[in-house]
Amino acid sequence: FDFTLMVVGESGLGKSTLINSLFLGDLYRNRTIPDVHDRLEKTTTIEKKTMEIEERGVRLRLTIVDTPGFGDAINCEDSWRVCSAYVDDQFRQYFTDESGLNRRHMQDNRVHCCLYFVPPWAHSLRQVDVEMMRRLHRKVNIVVVIAKADSLTVMEVKKLKARILQDLEDYQIQVYQFPECDSDEDEEFKQQDRELKAAVPFAVVAADTVMEVGGRRVRGRQYPWGIVDVENPRHSDFTKLRTMLISTHMQDLKDVTQDVHYENFRAQCISQ
Amino acid sequence: FDFTLMVVGESGLGKSTLINSLFLGDLYRNRTIPDVHDRLEKTTTIEKKTMEIEERGVRLRLTIVDTPGFGDAINCEDSWRVCSAYVDDQFRQYFTDESGLNRRHMQDNRVHCCLYFVPPWAHSLRQVDVEMMRRLHRKVNIVVVIAKADSLTVMEVKKLKARILQDLEDYQIQVYQFPECDSDEDEEFKQQDRELKAAVPFAVVAADTVMEVGGRRVRGRQYPWGIVDVENPRHSDFTKLRTMLISTHMQDLKDVTQDVHYENFRAQCISQ
Numbered sequence: 001f002d003f004t005l006m007v008v009g010e011s012g013l014g015k016s017t018l019i020n021s022l023f024l025g026d027l028y029r030n031r032t033i034p035d036v037h038d039r040l041e042k043t044t045t046i047e048k049k050t051m052e053i054e055e056r057g058v059r060l061r062l063t064i065v066d067t068p069g070f071g072d073a074i075n076c077e078d079s080w081r082v083c084s085a086y087v088d089d090q091f092r093q094y095f096t097d098e099s100g101l102n103r104r105h106m107q108d109n110r111v112h113c114c115l116y117f118v119p120p121w122a123h124s125l126r127q128v129d130v131e132m133m134r135r136l137h138r139k140v141n142i143v144v145v146i147a148k149a150d151s152l153t154v155m156e157v158k159k160l161k162a163r164i165l166q167d168l169e170d171y172q173i174q175v176y177q178f179p180e181c182d183s184d185e186d187e188e189f190k191q192q193d194r195e196l197k198a199a200v201p202f203a204v205v206a207a208d209t210v211m212e213v214g215g216r217r218v219r220g221r222q223y224p225w226g227i228v229d230v231e232n233p234r235h236s237d238f239t240k241l242r243t244m245l246i247s248t249h250m251q252d253l254k255d256v257t258q259d260v261h262y263e264n265f266r267a268q269c270i271s272q
Numbered sequence: 273f274d275f276t277l278m279v280v281g282e283s284g285l286g287k288s289t290l291i292n293s294l295f296l297g298d299l300y301r302n303r304t305i306p307d308v309h310d311r312l313e314k315t316t317t318i319e320k321k322t323m324e325i326e327e328r329g330v331r332l333r334l335t336i337v338d339t340p341g342f343g344d345a346i347n348c349e350d351s352w353r354v355c356s357a358y359v360d361d362q363f364r365q366y367f368t369d370e371s372g373l374n375r376r377h378m379q380d381n382r383v384h385c386c387l388y389f390v391p392p393w394a395h396s397l398r399q400v401d402v403e404m405m406r407r408l409h410r411k412v413n414i415v416v417v418i419a420k421a422d423s424l425t426v427m428e429v430k431k432l433k434a435r436i437l438q439d440l441e442d443y444q445i446q447v448y449q450f451p452e453c454d455s456d457e458d459e460e461f462k463q464q465d466r467e468l469k470a471a472v473p474f475a476v477v478a479a480d481t482v483m484e485v486g487g488r489r490v491r492g493r494q495y496p497w498g499i500v501d502v503e504n505p506r507h508s509d510f511t512k513l514r515t516m517l518i519s520t521h522m523q524d525l526k527d528v529t530q531d532v533h534y535e536n537f538r539a540q541c542i543s544q
């Protein structure tokens with residue numbers, strides 16, 4: 001079972017910390033942070049990391065595609081070209097494999113979800129965000145998250161979520177839509193589904209340190225004025241994002257990638 | 273007594289909130305936040321606001337110069353040109369007045385201090401910061417502050433301060449240097465002076481709401497995990513910045529502007 005997640009957003013937004021928190025590994029252990037000059041010279045390159053994880057008894061080959069440096073360079077034109085090209089390349093690869101002999105052992109490296117990080121300091125979507133999403137929304141499932149939400153008060157989170165939803169509508173950006181919940185599901189599942197939909201875009205906090213709070217071990221950030229507990233639903237939407245990505249909607253993300261985005265790609269290829 | 277403070281930094285960094293917190297007024301009451309399109313079309317323009325304040329019995333004409341939009345546009349070339357031109361224009365004006373007849377009632381609109389806001393999400397100084405400071409450091413007293421420091425843990429603040437100081441040295445940027453403390457000052461003053469120097473660049477938090485904490489009214493930010501008290505020295509360097517700007521170093525900022533930056537300008541004018 002393959003699943004590929006692409007993370008897009010400026011460096012320093014907590015992308016790797018969130019991935020580590022979500023999948024409880026430490027993919028980025030040997031990261032070195034390049035200095036200002038290196039970062040600018042390095043045109044946006046894609047970094048790919050794969051790991052085997054086991055989630056609810058299912059063995060999963062998880063691939064994280066990171067686009068370091070997006071938004072750092074003075075000119076962002078490269079960033080969106082590189083991301084969009086990566087998604088297309090995976091489709092092309094899959095298309096070739098599908099038409100080949102060995103269909104039974106195909107690897108699925110297509111990008112099933114794009115986590116798009118909006119900075120907490122943004123007033124709403126910025127021009128670079130709109131440009132980037134426009135180039136990706138017809139090819140990949142975009143899930144927008146507000147990064148480092150611990151720097152926002154409850155009211156500020158509400159206002160930023162509302163402004164982002166408004167901008168997505170105004171600029172007609174098609175992000176991933178949660179499927180309707182089956183009517184035969186029990187009430188508890190329906191309630192969880194409603195809460196998930198009401199929380200979009202998720203305002204997340206991530207942390208790479210574990211500490212003791214009231215006798216329990218929590219992943220959190222320690223400030224002089226209090227401890228932010230990443231998994232506390234009153235502090236952040238982290239658990240909602242994790243539930244959605246890993247358990248309730250992973251299959252649907254794969255289905256939409258196959259039935260919608262990949263089929264669109266195939267149709268374009270065949271008609272050319 | 274005139275004092276002009278220029279604030280430079282991307283929008284959304286908390287510049288106006290800090291100015292209101294520092295000078296306890298509400299200069300920015302009627303601010304409207306332009307939408308993405310307006311912000312980009314508006315090339316960087318300077319917004320100037322003047323107010324009369326009384327601080328420790330001294331009447332002060334305080335001017336705040338805000339450079340909205342720095343760093344928001346895709347191309348930052350304009351931003352640094354506009355800031356540097358503004359500083360020069362004030363020198364030129366003063367130079368003309370000084371050579372005129374009415375020297376006794378001259379207004380001093382020269383920029384005495386430039387508060388330079390570094391985002392808390394930055395790894396250190398970015399290319400835009402280096403470029404901007406290079407164009408300003410020979411003309412104005414630059415005081416660097418780390419904005420929205422409540423999104424950084426104690427360790428992260430320490431690391432960011434160290435990296436910024438290192439970058440200022442590597443890129444040979446001349447920020448405002450605190451004068452040596454007179455040897456005949458009492459020990460308490462010397463201690464305060466040492467603490468001030470050790471805290472640079474100041475990591476500040478600002479807030480536009482006042483709330484009740486333990487029976488006291490505090491300017492702060494309320495989070496589900498605790499309340500950040502702007503004036504609590506364990507929470508931020510806000511009070512250090514305020515003490516420095518308004519009481520202990522305001523005169524020295526004016527002196528350095530007059531004796532160093534303005535004299536350099538005059539020398540250039542005369543020799544041309």
Ligand SMILES: Nc1nc2c(ncn2[C@@H]2O[C@H](COP(=O)(O)OP(=O)(O)O)[C@@H](O)[C@H]2O)c(=O)[nH]1
Nearest residue numbers: 010011012013014015016017148150205206423
């Ligand atoms: N305030 C805050 N800081 C965070 C959060 N997540 C990560 N950080 C910090 O932000 C910095 C950059 O994080 P990193 O994951 O390397 O960002 P990336 O460049 O986007 O991968 C590190 O110092 C993290 O500790 C968060 O949710 N809130």
Ligand SMILES: Nc1nc2c(ncn2[C@@H]2O[C@H](COP(=O)(O)OP(=O)(O)O)[C@@H](O)[C@H]2O)c(=O)[nH]1
Nearest residue numbers: 151282283284285286287288289420422477478
């Ligand atoms: N986390 C945090 N937010 C702040 C701080 N100061 C201001 N803000 C918030 O940041 C947003 C933008 O602030 P504003 O002062 O308008 O920024 P400006 O565009 O730089 O003038 C507002 O929602 C403020 O409440 C701070 O110190 N910490």
